[in-house]
Amino acid sequence: MGKPTGFIEYKRENPVKKDPFERTKNWQEFQLLMPEAKLRQQGARCMDCGVPFCQAGTSVPGSADIGCPVYNLIPEWNDLVYRGKWREALDRLHKTNNFPEFTGRVCPAPCEGSCTVAISDDPVTIKSIEYHIVERGFQEGWITANPPKTRTGKKVAVVGSGPAGLAAAAQLNKAGHLVTVFEREDRIGGLLTYGIPDVKLAYHIVDRRVRILEEEGIEFKPNTTVGQDITSEQLESEFDAVILCTGATKPREVEVEGRDLKGIHYAMDFLTANTKSLLNSDHKDGEFISAKDQHVIVIGGGDTGADCITTSVRHGAASITQFDINRQKGADRTTDNPWPLFPYVHQIEDGHKEAFAVYGEDPRAYQLMTTKFVGDEEGNVRELHTIAVETTIGEDGVKVRTPIEGSEKVWKADLVLLAVGFTGPEQELIDQMKLETTKRQTLKADYGKYATNKEGVFAAGDNRRGQSLVVWAIHEGREAARECDRFLMGSSNLP
Secondary structure, three states, X not given: OOOOOHHHHOOOOOOOEOOHHHHOOOOOOOEOOOOHHHHHHHHHOOOOOOOOHHHOOEEOOOOOEEOOOOOOOHHHHHHHHHOOOHHHHHHHHHHHOOOHHHHHHHOOOHHHHOOHHHHOOOOOOHHHHHHHHHHHHHHOOOOOOOOOOOOOOOEEEEEOOOHHHHHHHHHHHHOOOEEEEEOOOOOOOOHHHHOOOOOOOOHHHHHHHHHHHHHOOOEEEOXXXXXXXXXXXXHHHHOOEEEEOOOOOEEOOOOOEOOOOEOEEEHXXXXXXXXXXXXXHOOOOOOXXXXXXXEEEEEOOOHHHHHHHHHHHHHOOOEEEEEEOOOOOOOOOOOOOOOOEOOOXXXXXXXXXXXHHHHOOOOXXXXXXXXXXXXXXXXXXXXXXXXXEEEXXXXXXXXXXXXXXXXXXXXXXXXXXXXXXXXXXXXXXXXXXXXXXXXXXXXXXXXXXXXXXXXXXXXXXXXXXXXXXXXXXXXXXXXXXXXXXXXXXXXXXXX
């Protein structure tokens, strides 16, 4: 695959992005398209390795992922890009991934961590090549609606229009079923629309694909909460099958003194309100939580926390600090994180680069645990107290946080954003439908089968898996669609 000596001749070239300081002045996407000659060189770096772990798609219990969860045919489309066969590369890409324009923007690219070149050199720019293939497809007019030629007459309801729901709907529609997608928000896209800042995944990119799905025959019903606007009984009686793709949107709490002070918000509430106001009025309606001139503390060191930085910088925050309770990762893999596992190493995300450009320093602070919030006379948060902790793993596998004596510190805080993850799906609809759950409060449905305890009702994505990646949600949506199709028809030709 690629040029036999390409990985020796060419060095990795990362996608070009706008200057971190300049791009904070607007909400536009900042990744730029690379010249075709450069892209073909990057495709040429894909070596003819014996086992392409990049497309393995394996989840290792208690450890990191290996390769691409949707089993993208990465060596094949790398080789096609190297040879200038873009249309064929797009066909290969769409065989396994319904929405490469989403993953090409927001996926952390576990495939690159499992790239064979990465054993001793920088990996192939798989994510960037994927992004360019699909955008070339849209530019050339190759990506158009392709409705099924025949219909089965079977009706399927998909609840939730995030990546899992959209993938399930797209696949079931291809099989000829009549698919209706229910979404409680005013726009389709779920997490893709309101959980990710517009600078990383612009709404018009999501809407572009949704319009194609509509042309293919999928019916979308936004502003519709299943369990309220339509009862679960109606859903089950009017449709031959139901797939629940409602996500894991119940936020994890930070239970410390002063939590009820004003100015402390869940990260997703902050991000959702920001994007909704941006799309509705370019922030003119004031219907969002503003970080302007605020000393912002983001509690949580993950991607959602980085998204809060990205948003706060653009609001014009006075300062931004992101707390990570863990130690700063090293530049190299540790012995318990070997190739081809996803590399747990120190990374500087786009939001961190922007904060550095604006404020002159990396916004992250490590090994910190919040002990108390302190407010003013009007009940607004003004201070955040922390202590440094050392994290160890106990014999039972549970993390133990040990405070470091004398490390107490007080931080200015006008706006605190809680980005410490989620505890599972919301339970109201699950209770209404009398569905069984696991100890983690996720829906009980075996991986690979996706069937709940109620016949004809399936679950896919974060509500079954727990909080995870967009690419895993797409994978589960596709697989759940296959199992649903098999339930309806007795067999399935869906991948």
